[in-house]
Amino acid sequence: MGTGLLRQWLPRSSRRLHTAGVKARQRRGDIWVPQCISNNAAQPDNSTVHLINAGFVYQPNAGVFHFLPLGLRVLEKIERLVDRHMRSVGASKAALSSLSRQSLWQKSGRLSAGGELFRLRDRSRVDWLLAPTHEEEFTEMVRHGGTLRTSTQLRLYQIGRKYRDELRPRGGLLRGKEFIMKDLYTFDRTPEAALATYDEIRAAYRNFFDELGLPYAEARADSGTMGGSLSHEYHFPDDQGEDTVIVCSNCEHARNVEFVPTLARSITKLPNKRAQALADAASSTTVSRDFISEDRSTLVRVLVSKNGKSDTEAKSSVNTHVVKAALFGHAEVDTGIQEEAARKIFLSNPSLSQEGEKDGIGRRRRIIYLLDKSVDFEHFLAGFEPDESVGEVEAWAMHSSPDRESGASPIDLLIPSKGDVCPSCKTGVLSVQNSIEIGHTFHLGTRYSSKFNLVYLAEQSKLPTLYQMGCHGIGVSRLVAAAARLRAPTGKEKSWSLQWPKVIAPYHVTVIGSTESPDQIQASHEMYDALESTQTKHFIEYPVKYHVKYHVKYHVKYRVKYRVKYHVDHPIEHYRYIERYQFDVHSSHIFDICIRFDHTVVTDDAAVEMINSLYASIREVVEAYEALPLPVFKADFFRYLILLARGGIYSDIDTRALKSALKWLPSGYDRSTVGLVAGIEADPDRPDWAEWYARRVQLCQWTIQAKVGHPVLVDVVAAITEETLDMKKKNMLTKGEEPQKSVMEFTGPGIWTDAVFNYFNNPDYFDVRSRTSNVSYSDFFSITQPKQMGDVVILPITSFSPGVGHMGSKATSNPMAFVKHAFKGSWKSHG
Numbered sequence: 080m081g082t083g084l085l086r087q088w089l090p091r092s093s094r095r096l097h098t099a100g101v102k103a104r105q106r107r108g109d110i111w112v113p114q115c116i117s118n119n120a121a122q123p124d125n126s127t128v129h130l131i132n133a134g135f136v137y138q139p140n141a142g143v144f145h146f147l148p149l150g151l152r153v154l155e156k157i158e159r160l161v162d163r164h165m166r167s168v169g170a171s172k173a174a175l176s177s178l179s180r181q182s183l184w185q186k187s188g189r190l191s192a193g194g195e196l197f198r199l200r201d202r203s204r205v206d207w208l209l210a211p212t213h214e215e216e217f218t219e220m221v222r223h224g225g226t227l228r229t230s231t232q233l234r235l236y237q238i239g240r241k242y243r244d245e246l247r248p249r250g251g252l253l254r255g256k257e258f259i260m261k262d263l264y265t266f267d268r269t270p271e272a273a274l275a276t277y278d279e280i281r282a283a284y285r286n287f288f289d290e291l292g293l294p295y296a297e298a299r300a301d302s303g304t305m306g307g308s309l310s311h312e313y314h315f316p317d318d319q320g321e322d323t324v325i326v327c328s329n330c331e332h333a334r335n336v337e338f339v340p341t342l343a344r345s346i347t348k349l350p351n352k353r354a355q356a357l358a359d360a361a362s363s364t365t366v367s368r369d370f371i372s373e374d375r376s377t378l379v380r381v382l383v384s385k386n387g388k389s390d391t392e393a394k395s396s397v398n399t400h401v402v403k404a405a406l407f408g409h410a411e412v413d414t415g416i417q418e419e420a421a422r423k424i425f426l427s428n429p430s431l432s433q434e435g436e437k438d439g440i441g442r443r444r445r446i447i448y449l450l451d452k453s454v455d456f457e458h459f460l461a462g463f464e465p466d467e468s469v470g471e472v473e474a475w476a477m478h479s480s481p482d483r484e485s486g487a488s489p490i491d492l493l494i495p496s497k498g499d500v501c502p503s504c505k506t507g508v509l510s511v512q513n514s515i516e517i518g519h520t521f522h523l524g525t526r527y528s529s530k531f532n533l534v535y536l537a538e539q540s541k542l543p544t545l546y547q548m549g550c551h552g553i554g555v556s557r558l559v560a561a562a563a564r565l566r567a568p569t570g571k572e573k574s575w576s577l578q579w580p581k582v583i584a585p586y587h588v589t590v591i592g593s594t595e596s597p598d599q600i601q602a603s604h605e606m607y608d609a610l611e612s613t614q615t616k617h618f619i620e621y622p623v624k625y626h627v628k629y630h631v632k633y634h635v636k637y638r639v640k641y642r643v644k645y646h647v648d649h650p651i652e653h654y655r656y657i658e659r660y661q662f663d664v665h666s667s668h669i670f671d672i673c674i675r676f677d678h679t680v681v682t683d684d685a686a687v688e689m690i691n692s693l694y695a696s697i698r699e700v701v702e703a704y705e706a707l708p709l710p711v712f713k714a715d716f717f718r719y720l721i722l723l724a725r726g727g728i729y730s731d732i733d734t735r736a737l738k739s740a741l742k743w744l745p746s747g748y749d750r751s752t753v754g755l756v757a758g759i760e761a762d763p764d765r766p767d768w769a770e771w772y773a774r775r776v777q778l779c780q781w782t783i784q785a786k787v788g789h790p791v792l793v794d795v796v797a798a799i800t801e802e803t804l805d806m807k808k809k810n811m812l813t814k815g816e817e818p819q820k821s822v823m824e825f826t827g828p829g830i831w832t833d834a835v836f837n838y839f840n841n842p843d844y845f846d847v848r849s850r851t852s853n854v855s856y857s858d859f860f861s862i863t864q865p866k867q868m869g870d871v872v873i874l875p876i877t878s879f880s881p882g883v884g885h886m887g888s889k890a891t892s893n894p895m896a897f898v899k900h901a902f903k904g905s906w907k908s909h910g
């Protein structure tokens with residue numbers, strides 16, 4: 080290569096610099112959020128409908144979904160979270176094809192069983208399927224890959240699309256024809272090592288769900304068609320969920336209702352009289368329910384105690400999963416056949432099989448009495464009376480074995496109900512919760528390695544020995560829907576909101592900047608870049624460290640009543656304004672309100688939604704907020720609520736920053752000691768002050784800076800909530816009308832000033848023993864410098880009320896002037 084050519088190929092410095100300098104800032108307007116309306120809108124509580132309406136996903140066909148930019152971001156964040164927890168257990172990531180040859184599935188024996196397999200045939204007449212899971216492919220691949228040469232274990236996972244020929248797709252993303260799964264496959268040499276792996280993966284799953292921050296249960300589960308003996312499921316509670324999880328209030332006992340523990344069971348042949356038959360074995364205290372076997376040769380008569388229930392109730396409380404498990408090895412019970420039909424089929428089939436006895440029981444027509452643990456076997460035997468009206472049958476009884484192997488349980492045929500005593504610890508009570516299954520772990524043993532001959536040579540004997548496998552799934556696309564659902568507020572017909580767990584929220588912060596001047600655009604870009612380069616934890620750990628450099632204003636075309644602004648001059652610190660604002664309605668899809676790191680999608684009444692979500696667990700607050708009769712009260716209340724919940728700086732829309740909030744306190748001031756900053760609004764040194772002001776020294780509340788959860792805010796929010804609910808109860812509040820109490824006293828500067836002074840005199844927070852008198856207004860008369868008491872800093876009147884021309888207020892050019900308030904009363908203009 081000649082030097083001329085080389086020169087062309089080498090990166091030119093200018094180009095490199097240029098590309099390194101490109102800022103790929105994500106703009107709100109660049110994110111495609113289509114306004115789709117789900118044709119399924121009749122079900123307002125279906126989270127997939129919310130996701131469609133909010134432009135997160137698009138549904139082209141039943142059971143098929145496209146992820147749109149917002150939804151994809153959530154999906155990708157879940158994937159990243161999964162990746163991290165999979166790395167923590169040393170799993171390596173792969174991506175297998177969705178196309179799998181049917182012959183491979185023939186080998187594992189799952190082809191015939193898979194009625195939900197998506198099958199297809201290519202032009203060469205090769206039969207394929209779209210894989211719903213990848214045990215076969217992974218096992219075969221690992222075998223071909225020369226198995227494990229250097230280490231004794233292997234962990235492989237992927238996150239990809241899977242398919243299921245769902246006849247009637249339902250529940251939106253919860254059960255579609257295509258879904259996105261994480262599936263991990265583990266390979267170990269010994270059962271002990273495989274079980275250790277299994278426990279390790281379970282721990283990783285718990286870490287994953289803990290980090291997600293949503294409530295979940297880890298429950299023992301049935302292995303189903305996967306084979307193997309040990310499995311756990313991970314569930315989100317959901318009243319509409321298709322699964323049922325039973326959880327103890329006291330111990331770790333948690334299981335899917337479908338999970339049946341190992342049963343301690345015995346089967347006994349009953350006295351061989353000539354015409355033993357369909358005796359009515361039920362007595363006044365027991366009730367029976369009949370099932371029939373798949374081959375129609377066996378009638379299974381289940382006996383349970385009534386326990387004061389009606390016959391119908393007692394019958395419907397029979398747990399069919401336990402019935403199947405108890406008869407396992409003796410009869411395959413067809414639980415799909417109703418009781419009457421089962422009996423009819425059995426009676427209409429009098430021919431006696433001539434096959435004779437097999438496996439101890441035989442294939443003849445027979446009846447098996449299945450006794451619940453509450454039905455005493457000896458007692459049953461004593462009262463047993465065969466019915467001679469039907470032909471000859473064998474009669475057997477299946478009952479709980481008195482000598483129990485360790486870990487086995489007596490036959491409990493009843494579906495557990497809420498409040499039952501926990502069978503494990505005997506002290507806790509059970510709760511029964513509908514749920515959505517999100518994850519599943521299986522110990523597979525040699526279920527697949529035996530089919531695909533995945534072996535290693537044992538060290539001692541040098542004999543080929545089968546690998547022990549495990550497989551572990553997480554429903555990624557299903558998690559998107561379930562998470563949206565868990566956090567979605569309920570009860571409001573037309574209103575919806577999506578509140579994502581922080582770790583998977585599509586965006587954490589929206590910088591709303593001004594386009595009024597190049598400086599302001601530049602300022603918002605710098606803020607964006609600073610936020611992007613900042614470790615998120617700084618924002619969480621130091622919510623009230625504030626540097627103000629830029630005052631950024633912006634008018635967005637969306638109506639947002641309260642807007643949030645961030646002021647940043649250094650990556651690790653930030654500052655926030657929260658303002659009341661009104662925009663025109665152009666869209667019902669608004670997501671520009673992002674308070675700190677929870678991304679909130681809000682409708683036109685942003686404030687109500689925010690209060691609703693921030694105070695979801697304290698309904699009184701929401702109720703009080705909604706009961707306030709005038710916008711001015713709501714505006715007042717809102718600032719205390721948002722500061723209490725989120726911290727930062729609140730400032731009215733008609734205020735202007737004269738100085739960085741950094742400079743509110745002198746340089747060198749120990750900011751870590753400050754939890755609240757308030758300014759004096761009025762300091763009227765005149766005998767008739769009470770005619771003009773609520774308090775002798777009155778604190779303003781158009782600009783307040785506070786830490787999350789500051790006691791003064793707790794006090795003021797509690798006071799307003801109590802007062803409002805009390806007035807509501809007494810019918811003293813009418814929408815749009817001024818109540819008897821004035822704004823000043825009700826929610827305004829009066830109550831705010833009182834709350835601050837109450838705090839100063841609260842022995843819970845201050846050592847008041849050395850004081851000779853209460854802290855009072857006189858402690859703050861005519862101050863000209865910030866005065867700190869405890870963690871509260873009171874700023875002089877000039878700071879937030881400069882240039883008002885009285886009470887010692889100095890000009891806006893004064894070094895102590897920080898915020899200019901225009902007194903426009905923007906809250907008056909609208910509701």
Ligand SMILES: [Zn+2]
Pocket residue numbers: 327328329330331332501502503504505506507508
């Ligand atoms: Zn328990």
